Structures are given as C-alpha cells and as structure tokens.
Amino acid sequence: QVQLVESGGGLVQAGGSLRLSCAASGGTFSISAMGWFRQAPGKEREFVTHIRWSSGWIDYADSMKGRFTISRDNAKNTVYLQMNSLKPDDTAIYYCALDSGRGYNYWGRGTQVTVSS
Numbered sequence: 001q002v003q004l005v006e007s008g009g010g011l012v013q014a015g016g017s018l019r020l021s022c023a024a025s026g027g028t029f030s031i032s033a034m035g036w037f038r039q040a041p042g043k044e045r046e047f048v049t050h051i052r053w054s055s056g057w058i059d060y061a062d063s064m065k066g067r068f069t070i071s072r073d074n075a076k077n078t079v080y081l082q083m084n085s086l087k088p089d090d091t092a093i094y095y096c097a098l099d100s101g102r103g104y105n106y107w108g109r110g111t112q113v114t115v116s117s
Contacts, residue, residue: 009111022096
C-alpha cells in the first residue's frame, strides 16, 4: 500500500516562507506525477501544482505562479513545495497526491499551513 507522508507545515507570518515535503513509500508503484492540493476552511479542495515524473513538466495554479515552486528528488520518491511571500489566503491544509497512471489515486493526510496577518 502506497503511503504519502507530508511534513513542513506550520504557522508563519504574512510574507514568510515554508517548505513542505512529501515522501512516497510502500508497495510497488510507479509515479506518473506528484502534486500538491490544498483545502481552506469552508472551501473545496483546489489544485496547487504538480510535476510529471518522467518529463519534469510542471503546472501551477495561476494564483501560485511566482510564489510557489515544486521540485522533486527522484531517488527518494519525494516532492517538495517551496512557498514564498505567503498570504493569509494561503492558509489551508496542504495535501500531497500521487498519480500512478490512473489519476491522483493516492493521497497524504495533509499538513496544516497557517499564515497570520
């Protein structure tokens, strides 16, 4: 069974930075893509960014472009999310997800990011 474990969330002041990590382990799996999603209180889960594993192609949600950067360590099956210039609106639970070729079918438990004004 594939497990995704996120880390790096916390409380930060507006304008600050955080770096999230997500490591995939367990079972036999292939990675088509890994990505980050977030869910703010009272809102639906939304796409943040993802990276296609073989090509390295990256997509970002428009509101994150220029502030968030996704990267990966292939050897460790780990993906990172560097978040800069954080805003209170970025407050959410951030989830890591893995696409094994059939869509995002594996999800982490999430890590809380809180940005104070």
